[in-house]
Amino acid sequence: xxxxxxxPKALEILDTAKRLFWKHGIRRVSVEEICREAGASKMTFYxxxxxxxxxxxxxxQRLFDESMEEYRAxxxxxxxxxxxxxxxxxxxxxxxxxxxxxxxxxxxxxxxWGLREYMEQRTEEALRGIMNDYAQAQQKxxxxxxxxxxxxxxxxxxxxxxxxxxxxxxxxxxxxDLIMEITRFFFYGVLPHELKGxxx
Numbered sequence: 643x644x645x646x647x648x649x650p651k652a653l654e655i656l657d658t659a660k661r662l663f664w665k666h667g668i669r670r671v672s673v674e675e676i677c678r679e680a681g682a683s684k685m686t687f688y689x690x691x692x693x694x695x696x697x698x699x700x701x702x703q704r705l706f707d708e709s710m711e712e713y714r715a716x717x718x719x720x721x722x723x724x725x726x727x728x729x730x731x732x733x734x735x736x737x738x739x740x741x742x743x744x745x746x747x748x749x750x751x752x753x754x755w756g757l758r759e760y761m762e763q764r765t766e767e768a769l770r771g772i773m774n775d776y777a778q779a780q781q782k783x784x785x786x787x788x789x790x791x792x793x794x795x796x797x798x799x800x801x802x803x804x805x806x807x808x809x810x811x812x813x814x815x816x817x818x819d820l821i822m823e824i825t826r827f828f829f830y831g832v833l834p835h836e837l838k839g840x841x842x
Contacts, residue, residue: 667744723784
């Protein structure tokens with residue numbers, strides 16, 4: 643369990659850190675910079691977070707929790723499965739907007755921080771529920787009967803590796819473009835698909 647903010651000022655520190663990490667990555671952002679931008683003292687910072695990495699974990703935990711809440715709300719809506727998929731794409735778009743290659747690199751390349759392991763653990767938890775939803779959707783004929791759920795799970799596990807691939811990333815304007823390309827490919831394959839608004 644990661645440290646969670648317990649005061650309005652701690653929440654402000656967390657929001658500020660998220661904005662700075664999103665833009666510059668974790669390594670390049672200092673505790674001093676976070677405190678300065680949040681209008682908080684270092685004493686206030688360390689009262690809520692032992693260090694910058696625990697702050698990053700708290701940010702990731704909140705993002706995971708909020709994303710799964712929104713996902714569950716979508717899945718519980720009384721709408722066709724295809725509409726749920728479109729809403730999931732929009733959710734992914736909003737959730738990755740403005741994310742930097744530096745942040746992805748810092749999470750997945752630095753073994754000492756333990757952020758990759760944390761992401762993998764939370765992803766595994768989320769995937770258990772998602773795969774159960776997709777198994778039910780497949781039984782109802784909303785997902786191709788001939789596709790194996792084990793293959794879908796394999797693709798899910800490969801996505802972080804693709805997003806942090808420097809050679810692949812070089813072909814895209816930014817990290818979000820690559821994330822959305824992978825997400826659309828997962829849902830729609832290579833067949834033509836009409837995209838609207840933020841799904842592009």
